[in-house]
Amino acid sequence: MTTRWLTPKEQRAWRAYMAATNLLEDAIDRQLQQDAGMPHLYYGILANLSEEPERKLRMTDLAQKAKITRSRLTYAVTRLEKDGLIRREDCQWDKRSSFAILTDEGMAVLERTAPGHVETVRAAVFDHLSDEQVEQLEEISSVITRALEGDESAPHPPSDKLPWRRRSSSPCSGS
Amino acid sequence: MTTRWLTPKEQRAWRAYMAATNLLEDAIDRQLQQDAGMPHLYYGILANLSEEPERKLRMTDLAQKAKITRSRLTYAVTRLEKDGLIRREDCQWDKRSSFAILTDEGMAVLERTAPGHVETVRAAVFDHLSDEQVEQLEEISSVITRALEGDESAPHPPSDKLPWRRRSSSPCSGS
DNA sequence: GACGCTTGGTTAAAGTTTGAAACAAACCTA
């Protein structure tokens, strides 16, 4: 089958998109590293926990919510635990499971740094988009997500790798 | 100053965007690792070189084009050089500079794997977007890029770090 | 109740990224 190359217009859009995401991810990582002493992914883990009723989540559930691998989460939680922002607790019912729990200190860090984070996102994105563009962004993003999540053709990751996975996500709900 | 949290609409857009980019990055990385034996970033470096008249670019220019740090580029080029896909060459005029040059083998790898890559991008993105949406995506991306590149307020990275630069993500929408 | 499969979580090793510092060549400028 002959390749359906991208049209010039699609190419321009693709390049612009890649450039923007690279710059954005970097800016956010830098800001959070600066102000919160952790990369965006770690901030996202704390944020995810903060949204839970008891600020706790089983490791696997947390990994799914944050869309990262379990091993990556293990590493991150170990670090955050050392920092005193999270603590682990064994599950009573299922002795295999363990919870990650956001400590008061972790919550405090989140509350202290959320404003700066939001400000960064605003300054980079939403302060420059019209109302319609915000809608367009959501719609386009949703289309892409659907295309990728609906895709069961992808050879199912051996075991650790979740089918969708990764990089961070996670909002500071609370705030 | 009181924090200007994201509106519900902005939050939705932000989360959708983050989810999409996470999934997309992952899908592309997996596909390229599979078919070309390298992550997207490395493929991008080869692709950038292939567009040059002589398939060569000074390290710094390449870093800027690919929007990555110079140290990251050094590492990547070292690896690609080992693989025989790129070779270095010293610059005559400015003896501090060095070029990265795409070898014939590198070009061959690119040509062999480009169709699969394009197909992945199409399947995930462009096959599902209308003509207007492609335009919107470019426009929105450009706005973000301008916001981040034009920003000279950011405390200029000591040295290595470019003012804009890269990687992961995930914010706390305002909530 | 032993065998086998699945699930929750961690670990180890190899690969990659970061951030700061080191170097050397090129560029002022007095």
Add this chain to the structure above:
DNA sequence: TAGGTTTGTTTCAAACTTTAACCAAGCGTC
């Protein structure tokens, strides 16, 4: 033209990610 600064690149250590095991607890079954 000596001395100081900027520019182009690399290096190094520490932090992080990935992949592929690995272990132990639950689950089902014969």
